[in-house]
Amino acid sequence: MSKVLRKKGVSLGAVLLAIMLTITACGSGGGGGSKSAALPDLDGRYTPDPSTPAWKLDTKKETTDLTWYVNADWWNTDFGKDTVTKKIKEDLNINIKFITGDDTKLNTFFAGGDMPDIITVFDSNSAVAQKASTWALPLNDLAEKYDPYFNQVAAKDTMNWFQQKDGKTYGYPDYSNTQADYDSGTIPAKTAFIIRQDVYEAIGKPSMKTPEEFESAMEKIKSQFPQLIPFGFNSIGTGTGSLGDVLQDYLGVPLEDKDGKFYNRNLDEDYLTWLKTLNTVYRNGDISDDSFADDGTAFEEKVKSGKYATIMLDGVPQQGGNLQTFMTNNPEDKYIAVDGPQSTVGNQPTLNQSGITGWMINYITKKAKDPAKAIQVFTYLLSDEGQALVNFGIEGETYKKNSDGTVEFLPAVKELQLTNSDKFKKDYRMGEFIFFGHDRYKALNKDSSPEAIKQMQEWGNGKLKPHFILENINPDQGTAEARSLSAIDTTWNTTLVSLIRSKTDDDFNKTLDAYKKFLDDNNWSKIVDIRSEKMQANREKLGIK
Amino acid sequence: MNRKAIREDLNSRVFNAFNITLLVIITLVIIIPLWNVIISSLSSGQALAEGGFIFWSPEFSLENYRAVFQDDSIWQAFFISVSKTVLGVATHVFFCAMIGYALSKQNLRGRKLYVAMGVITMFFSGGMIPIYLLIKSLGLLNTFWVYIIPALFSYYDVVILMNFFRNVPDALEESAKIDGAGEWRIFLKIFIPLSMPAMATIALFNGVGQWNDFLTTKLYITDQALYPLQMKLYEIIVQSQTQSMQNASSAVIETTTKGVQLATIVITTLPIVVIYPLLQRYFISGIMMGAVKE
Numbered sequence: 001m002s003k004v005l006r007k008k009g010v011s012l013g014a015v016l017l018a019i020m021l022t023i024t025a026c027g028s029g030g031g032g033g034s035k036s037a038a039l040p041d042l043d044g045r046y047t048p049d050p051s052t053p054a055w056k057l058d059t060k061k062e063t064t065d066l067t068w069y070v071n072a073d074w075w076n077t078d079f080g081k082d083t084v085t086k087k088i089k090e091d092l093n094i095n096i097k098f099i100t101g102d103d104t105k106l107n108t109f110f111a112g113g114d115m116p117d118i119i120t121v122f123d124s125n126s127a128v129a130q131k132a133s134t135w136a137l138p139l140n141d142l143a144e145k146y147d148p149y150f151n152q153v154a155a156k157d158t159m160n161w162f163q164q165k166d167g168k169t170y171g172y173p174d175y176s177n178t179q180a181d182y183d184s185g186t187i188p189a190k191t192a193f194i195i196r197q198d199v200y201e202a203i204g205k206p207s208m209k210t211p212e213e214f215e216s217a218m219e220k221i222k223s224q225f226p227q228l229i230p231f232g233f234n235s236i237g238t239g240t241g242s243l244g245d246v247l248q249d250y251l252g253v254p255l256e257d258k259d260g261k262f263y264n265r266n267l268d269e270d271y272l273t274w275l276k277t278l279n280t281v282y283r284n285g286d287i288s289d290d291s292f293a294d295d296g297t298a299f300e301e302k303v304k305s306g307k308y309a310t311i312m313l314d315g316v317p318q319q320g321g322n323l324q325t326f327m328t329n330n331p332e333d334k335y336i337a338v339d340g341p342q343s344t345v346g347n348q349p350t351l352n353q354s355g356i357t358g359w360m361i362n363y364i365t366k367k368a369k370d371p372a373k374a375i376q377v378f379t380y381l382l383s384d385e386g387q388a389l390v391n392f393g394i395e396g397e398t399y400k401k402n403s404d405g406t407v408e409f410l411p412a413v414k415e416l417q418l419t420n421s422d423k424f425k426k427d428y429r430m431g432e433f434i435f436f437g438h439d440r441y442k443a444l445n446k447d448s449s450p451e452a453i454k455q456m457q458e459w460g461n462g463k464l465k466p467h468f469i470l471e472n473i474n475p476d477q478g479t480a481e482a483r484s485l486s487a488i489d490t491t492w493n494t495t496l497v498s499l500i501r502s503k504t505d506d507d508f509n510k511t512l513d514a515y516k517k518f519l520d521d522n523n524w525s526k527i528v529d530i531r532s533e534k535m536q537a538n539r540e541k542l543g544i545k
Numbered sequence: 546m547n548r549k550a551i552r553e554d555l556n557s558r559v560f561n562a563f564n565i566t567l568l569v570i571i572t573l574v575i576i577i578p579l580w581n582v583i584i585s586s587l588s589s590g591q592a593l594a595e596g597g598f599i600f601w602s603p604e605f606s607l608e609n610y611r612a613v614f615q616d617d618s619i620w621q622a623f624f625i626s627v628s629k630t631v632l633g634v635a636t637h638v639f640f641c642a643m644i645g646y647a648l649s650k651q652n653l654r655g656r657k658l659y660v661a662m663g664v665i666t667m668f669f670s671g672g673m674i675p676i677y678l679l680i681k682s683l684g685l686l687n688t689f690w691v692y693i694i695p696a697l698f699s700y701y702d703v704v705i706l707m708n709f710f711r712n713v714p715d716a717l718e719e720s721a722k723i724d725g726a727g728e729w730r731i732f733l734k735i736f737i738p739l740s741m742p743a744m745a746t747i748a749l750f751n752g753v754g755q756w757n758d759f760l761t762t763k764l765y766i767t768d769q770a771l772y773p774l775q776m777k778l779y780e781i782i783v784q785s786q787t788q789s790m791q792n793a794s795s796a797v798i799e800t801t802t803k804g805v806q807l808a809t810i811v812i813t814t815l816p817i818v819v820i821y822p823l824l825q826r827y828f829i830s831g832i833m834m835g836a837v838k839e
Contacts, residue, residue, distance in 0.1 A: 074783040077769070099767045104673070108764055111674040112681045297803060422615075 039137070039145050039371055053383060054147035055092050055376040064092075064373045067116035069099045070360075071106055082429040083393050092380060094373060110135070115367035117374055120435060124162065124361045125472060129171060136363040137371055138168035139378070146372040153382040155180075160541055161356050172378060173358030174437040179542070182353075182466050186443040189460020190317060191246055191351045193340025195310040198333045199225055208310075209342040211277035218286040221309045230286040231278075232308030234315065235299040240496050242314040245352070247274065250312070250340065252347030255470055260539075262473070262531040266492055267516070270345050277341075278500045279508055292497050306330065312340065316456050323452035334452060337459035350465035354439070356542070357471045362435055381436040390433040391441045391448065398428060399445070409447050417447070468542055473534040481530055484523040491518050586610070586807035609808035613781055621770065622777035629692040629773060630755040637751050638744055640697045645706030646732050663700040673764070680765055691765045692773075696755065702747045709743040710736055745827035753817055778809040 042048075046057035077098035080089045089095065099105075099116060106128065109115055115135065121128055139159070143150035157178040162169045181187055193208075203220040207213050221230040234242040248265045251274060257263040265271065281287055294302070302308055304322040313319060327334040342349075364374040380386045388407075392399040398413045409417065409430075417424045425432065431448060442448045449457065475481035495515040502508040538544070580600070589606035613619065647653055648660060671679070685691040713736060721731050737744065759775040766772065772780075782805060 073780065076784070101763065105763060107674065108677045111677050112686075114681075301803070 039141060042146065042372060045372070048146055048148055050148040050152075053149045053376070053379050054372070055380050058093075058372070058376065060093065060370075060373070064094045064370050065097065066094055066118060066368075066370075066374065066377070067097045067099060068118040069101070069106070069109065069116040069120065071101065071103070071119070071121045073100055073102060075100045076425070076429075076432065078426075078429075082425075082427055083398060084390055084429045084433055087389055087394060088380070088386075088433075092373070092376060094377065113367075115365045117365060117368040117370075118377070119363045119365055120360050121363075122360055124171065124173065124357055125474070125477070127477060129361060130477070132170035132363055133164050133166060133168070136170040136365055137368065138166075138170055139172060139364070139375070140168050142364060142371055142375040143379075147375045147379050150375060150379045150382070153379055153384075157542060158356060158358070162361075163541075171361040171363045172382070172436070173361040174434055175354040175360075175439060176356050176358030177354055177439065177466070178356060179466060179468070181438075181440060182464060184440065185461070186440040187353050187464060188317075188439065188443070188449070188457035189351050189464055190353055191242070191250060191314050192316055192337035192456040192459055193250065193310065194313055194335040194337050194456060196228075196306060196308075196333060197336050199228070199309045200336065200338065208338070208340055210344070211273060211280075211341075214277060214341060215280055215284070218281050218310075219284060222284070222286050225309055228309040229288045229291070229302075229307055230309050231281060232288075232291055232299075232302065232311045234313065235294050235296045236292055236493070236497065237295060238490075238493060240493055242312045243278070243500070244492075244496060246314040247271070247312060247341070249350050249352045249465075249467075251343045252350050253343075254347070255350070255465075255467060256535065260532075260535070262528045262535060264519075264528075266496075270343050270347065272512070273344050274341055275496075275499050276505075276508065279502050282500050283503075287500070289501075292501070306333070306335075310340070311335070313456075316453050317449065320450040320453045324450040327452045335456075337456040349463045350467075351460055351463045352467050353464050355466065355471045356468050360435060378436070381433075387436070387438065387441045390437070391431055392445055393428055393430045398430065405444065407445050409445070414447055469535045469538045469544065471538065473531045473538065475527060475530045481523055481527050485527050488519060488522055488524065488527070491515060582807050582810055586804060586811050588804065609804040610812075612805050613778065613808050613812065616777070616781065618769065618772075619774070619777055622772050622774045625689075625771060626756065626774040629689070630752055633693050633696050633755045634748050634752045636693060637697055637699070637702075638748050641699060641702045641747065642706050642737060642740070642744065643732070644698070645703045646710055646736055648703065649707045649710035663703060666700050677764060686765050687768045687771065689771060692755070692758075692761060695761075696751075699751075702751070705747065706740065706743055709740045713739055741827045745824050749821070749824050752820070756817060757813070774813065778813065782806050782809060 046054065046059055048054055049057060075098065077100055079085045079096045079098060085096075106119075106121070109119075110128075119136070123129065139150070139154070143154075154172060155176065155178050157180075158173065158176045159169045161176070162171055162173070164170060177187055199221055202224055203217060206217050206220070208217045218230040221228065234246075236243075240246075245265065248268065248271050251270055253265045253268045253271050254263055255265075278287070290298075300319070300322050303311065303319055304325045306326045316323075323335055362378065364371060364378070368374045381390065388395075392407050392409070393413070395401065397410075399407050399409050401407050408414075413424075413428065413430075416427070424430075431442075446454075475485055492515065495511060498511045499508055502511060584600065584602050586609050587605055587607070588602040589604040589608060648656060648663075650656075653659075670676070680686060680691060680695065683694075685694060717735060717739075718731055721735055726734070757775060759773065759779060762771070762773060762776045766776075
């Protein structure tokens with residue numbers, strides 16, 4: 001699960017901060033800052049036990065109503081109608097009312113002070129998340145007081161990673177991968193260079209590892225398949241699609257310089273060689289101008305209908321449905337992953353996957369009516385039991401366990417998933433309740449990935465490398481450096497497109513020089529210092545030597 | 546004499562030809578995209594995926610509309626949309642007309658102050674958060690009335706109506722007064738009927754605004770039962786975009802995000818297109834012909 005779908009990060013800005021400060025100033029107690037609100041006592045409801053999840057002990061008779069705000073419009077707000085959420089409802093004796101919205105809506109909560117019990121946001125670097133200690137309850141305290149079992153299911157590394165200055169952790173993410181997860185080999189790669197099998201065979205399965213080989217392969221495709229676009233890539237939008245850091249990872253551009261300082265990978269010689277190659281490919285007419293303008297939807301339509309002969313694809317699972325559609329519509333054809341562009345200096349690929357920061361991040365607010373129940377929900381969803389439920393459903397009803405430890409959906413369920421995904425979502429909803437999801441559970445179920453992408457994921461085995469040291473190393477929001485960086489990033493995004501679309505070699509060099517000059521004019525050396533410092537702090541947090 | 550006439554005739558013909566050509570071009574520029582949207586919304590996902598501009602669909606299908614309407618709650622949303630638009634427009638127009646009527650009278654006490662207050666609201670707004678807090682303390686959050694009450698007043702519309710009322714000859718009002726009519730009767734029986742074009746214009750603008758408004762819902766409503774059509778359709782679109790994210794390894798998906806989006810465009814625009822001709826008859830000038838002998 002990558003960040004492909006992450007909402008456009010609208011920064012919440014000063015308004016929100018001001019409001020937060022006023023709220024904490026005039027809120028009850030007005031302690032604010034690091035002092036956590038006094039947690040209500042359990043009054044004999046149950047005695048917490050470190051070896052048993054509290055939801056099994058809780059004797060509260062009446063159903064607890066929780067409001068849960070998810071900062072995304074696409075979240076499915078149904079609760080208690082499908083197999084998965086019905087079971088959650090029964091086990092925990094809760095009723096969840098989901099509210100969805102965007103940053104504007106989130107603002108109104110902070111402004112109005114009528115906070116929901118649980119809040120899920122999509123950016124652990126946003127102002128809201130940074131200020132969590134002013135409006136959320138520390139998970140460490142909640143666990144200690146109500147549900148010590150939480151510490152057994154929460155990953156230590158992840159908890160440390162999200163520690164705030166007061167030594168407490170307020171939010172817990174999903175899809176946070178620790179070093180141990182990477183070592184275990186259960187995380188599938190999400191990047192691949194893929195080619196249509198019929199095209200691959202027709203042009204004689206050439207190698208495409210060096211710039212020359214790549215160029216000539218593209219030319220061959222154009223002459224034999226004039227109706228196809230030889231080379232495609234993820235929609236660029238306001239970013240770099242799959243031609244920026246994704247391609248850098250594919251080529252294995254180093255993450256840091258030899259002194260462990262920040263390294264500007266965009267100016268790596270090896271990478272620039274490949275950009276020049278892409279420029280040649282473009283000038284040969286093997287990259288469509290549309291690809292630079294297509295939005296995500298347009299790109300997906302092309303994947304679905306097999307318009308691209310080859311794709312540098314990031315977010316393989318997200319395109320699973322589309323790749324599967326292409327495969328289903330063309331039974332004798334499919335996309336396969338092959339070795340695409342390789343480093344010209346012998347680096348090995350260092351593909352990126354979801355890092356330790358994860359994706360969504362969940363908080364329990366200070367206004368939670370029953371914080372004990374809220375932390376029970378966290379524990380439940382984090383535990384193997386809860387994860388088995390949200391990923392596979394109920395044993396014997398929707399899935400069965402095999403002797404080798406893997407699981408598979410029962411035939412009727414599998415059938416429904418293939419033929420009527422809408423009904424599957426309405427009735428079962430497996431694989432959708434992802435607040436505390438983790439890739440290792442997906443790996444247990446061979447049905448959780450569509451047939452079309454299995455080969456791509458296998459191709460990526462052993463090519464992943466954690467990028468932990470590069471996570472959250474940007475200058476703090478609101479500083480001059482942060483503003484410079486955002487200008488630099490925007491410039492890089494347009495520079496990348498201009499480089500690939502250069503009319504002549506001379507243009508290419510001019511564009512590149514302009515980018516370098518822009519760096520010099522915008523505090524670049526300061527940003528590098530800040531990033532190097534933060535990289536060092538990351539190493540300390542995670543105990544990386 | 547004759548020659549002159551011919552020359553004029555030719556001139557006016559050239560002028561007419563030019564006019565007609567220009568208007569035809571402008572009309573086409575407006576109609577072609579609309580046509581494309583309608584035809585595309587009636588096409589199967591496969592046909593749309595081929596891309597390009599569609600004049601006539603290779604494969605007609607109602608799948609996109611089925612995808613939109615399969616959600617039962619859409620009818621509830623439709624009901625909310627219609628009722629908020631009807632009620633909102635009626636109250637808004639009447640309310641603004643009352644204020645406009647009062648402010649059009651030179652002898653109203655404190656008139657200058659009211660006008661100044663009104664003008665300030667045209668240029669300055671409290672901003673999103675203060676307005677939210679106001680709505681919250683008025684107890685309008687999550688109620689149907691949040692669609693109606695805050696939308697009652699718009700000084701901009703008041704000014705338009707006020708100017709219209711000023712054009713009504715004083716003699717008309719005087720004669721009504723002599724016949725024994727009070728302010729209410731004069732307002733309701735004389736001024737409103739005479740100002741129908743202005744009323745209709747404002748009703749149309751306000752109606753389109755009410756119909757298309759989803760920000761109010763986004764900010765103040767969390768109860769799904771109060772969602773208008775716009776919000777519901779927005780959700781449907783967003784969810785159709787995230788289908789692939791859920792790793793549904795489903796077989797052929799009949800619809801595409803684009804198709805669903807186009808279908809929702811048609812569904813939301815249609816009512817306005819239908820209502821416009823009905824309002825057309827009120828846009829007539831010269832109603833006051835012969836009302837007063839000057």
